[in-house]
Amino acid sequence: MDFQLTEEQQMFREAVRAFAEKELKPRARYVDEHAEFNWEAVRKMGPLGLLGLTTPEEYGGPGVDAVSATIAIEEIGRGCGSTGLAVAAHNGLCCAPLARFGTHEQKERWLRPLATGQGRLGALALTEPGAGSDLSGGVQTRAIRDGSSWVLNGSKMWCTNASIADVIIVLCRTRPEAGTRGLNLIIVPADTPGLTIGPNEKKMGLRGSPTNALTFEDCRVPYENLLGEEGHGLQQALITLDGSRIGIAALAIGLAQAAFEEAVNYAKERHTFGVPIAQHQAIQWMLADAATEIEAARLLTYRAAWLMGQGRPHTQEAAMAKLFASEVAERVCFHAIQIHGGYGYSAEFPVERIYRDQRLMTIGEGTSEIQRLVIARHVLK
Numbered sequence: 050m051d052f053q054l055t056e057e058q059q060m061f062r063e064a065v066r067a068f069a070e071k072e073l074k075p076r077a078r079y080v081d082e083h084a085e086f087n088w089e090a091v092r093k094m095g096p097l098g099l100l101g102l103t104t105p106e107e108y109g110g111p112g113v114d115a116v117s118a119t120i121a122i123e124e125i126g127r128g129c130g131s132t133g134l135a136v137a138a139h140n141g142l143c144c145a146p147l148a149r150f151g152t153h154e155q156k157e158r159w160l161r162p163l164a165t166g167q168g169r170l171g172a173l174a175l176t177e178p179g180a181g182s183d184l185s186g187g188v189q190t191r192a193i194r195d196g197s198s199w200v201l202n203g204s205k206m207w208c209t210n211a212s213i214a215d216v217i218i219v220l221c222r223t224r225p226e227a228g229t230r231g232l233n234l235i236i237v238p239a240d241t242p243g244l245t246i247g248p249n250e251k252k253m254g255l256r257g258s259p260t261n262a263l264t265f266e267d268c269r270v271p272y273e274n275l276l277g278e279e280g281h282g283l284q285q286a287l288i289t290l291d292g293s294r295i296g297i298a299a300l301a302i303g304l305a306q307a308a309f310e311e312a313v314n315y316a317k318e319r320h321t322f323g324v325p326i327a328q329h330q331a332i333q334w335m336l337a338d339a340a341t342e343i344e345a346a347r348l349l350t351y352r353a354a355w356l357m358g359q360g361r362p363h364t365q366e367a368a369m370a371k372l373f374a375s376e377v378a379e380r381v382c383f384h385a386i387q388i389h390g391g392y393g394y395s396a397e398f399p400v401e402r403i404y405r406d407q408r409l410m411t412i413g414e415g416t417s418e419i420q421r422l423v424i425a426r427h428v429l430k
């Protein structure tokens with residue numbers, strides 16, 4: 050057993066941290082206040098490999114290992130939650146399923162430009178107005194085969210990156226009579242006639258990460274845009290979520306780490322009763338608990354990533370990492386605000402934004418209740 054990151058992984062962390070410190074952190078408040086996507090920084094991520102992460106070199110990515118990819122999302126999230134979510138979704142929800150299930154032609158056509166940062170980002174649309182946790186029973190968006198095309202009708206909700214995407218992978222029901230075998234993932238170019246991308250949702254946090262509703266009205270794409278084998282869409286979506294939940298756990302850790310660092314610095318500077326508040330035991334306990342929980346979340350998350358990288362089962366471990374890390378982020382950010390007192394409630398201090406940003410982590414890509422359900426299924430089987 051070896052808990053040491055390799056030299057390569059450590060160097061990668063340092064490089065991404067330096068990038069995030071320079072390009073993301075100084076602009077995090079602005080992108081939140083103005084609900085503006087940080088394109089300037091994201092454009093610079095292509096040459097650094099941050100838009101390809103685990104995508105094999107053969108298709109233009111850097112092909113980093115799964116632990117390094119997790120570290121990258123953590124460090125980006127430490128700098129800016131909004132940009133972290135966009136990059137996590139691009140890599141984990143779009144590049145990853147293309148790399149895993151796509152044909153050589155699909156990878157050349159769709160994955161290579163995404164992974165090399167030529168053009169815009171990628172997205173995955175699973176959720177619908179009536180279907181989030183229950184995708185198998187709830188998905189209504191229809192794709193009907195018409196000769197050499199699929200014709201899509203229906204609507205999706207809460208699609209991260211949709212308005213800044215070139216490519217959206219869409220979960221559709223192709224054969225309602227086939228139950229869970231009647232769902233498929235279909236690659237839809239964002240400029241396809243018949244696809245309308247709604248305005249950016251007004252959100253509590255992560256405002257610099259666009260989230261959109263989608264409407265499909267006789268939206269026609271070639272039959273060969275089917276991703277992977279017909280009838281396997283739900284299974285592919287669940288496999289994709291196993292991986293991308295590790296990314297959300299990493300993002301939660303990055304946000305918790307950022308809030309923790311703010312709290313430590315503030316505790317050393319703020320004085321009450323003649324001493325820095327860091328000298329009060331109540332404050333020290335909050336910091337000690339935060340440091341311990343962040344480390345525990347990190348270990349669970351890196352382990353899940355390592356298992357994934359080894360090609361070993363990781364459904365339960367990814368759910369545990371996501372469940373724990375997201376709930377740790379909530380507690381750590383809550384206490385970071387407490388340590389700041391009244392100033393923590395002010396938008397002048399980063400902990401206010403980070404607290405709002407982290408709130409999604411127990412919801413997106415499967416709520417905490419769904420993670421517990423996944424874990425319980427494994428425990429009880």
Ligand SMILES: Cc1cc2nc3c(=O)[nH]c(=O)nc-3n(C[C@H](O)[C@H](O)[C@H](O)COP(=O)(O)OP(=O)(O)OC[C@H]3O[C@@H](n4cnc5c(N)ncnc54)[C@H](O)[C@@H]3O)c2cc1C
Nearest residue numbers: 173174175176180181182207208209412413414415416418
């Ligand atoms: C900012 C943001 C970005 C997002 N990005 C994407 C994206 O890129 N692509 C995408 O497809 N989706 C995306 N989503 C959607 C997200 O994945 C869903 O919101 C999430 O999976 C929950 O689904 P729901 O909102 O429909 O809640 P519901 O499924 O309606 O759940 C409501 C409540 O009931 C609970 N619940 C449901 N079923 C059970 C059960 N069996 N047992 C116990 N409790 C249960 C849930 O835990 C929750 O508390 C995003 C959402 C947000 C807010």
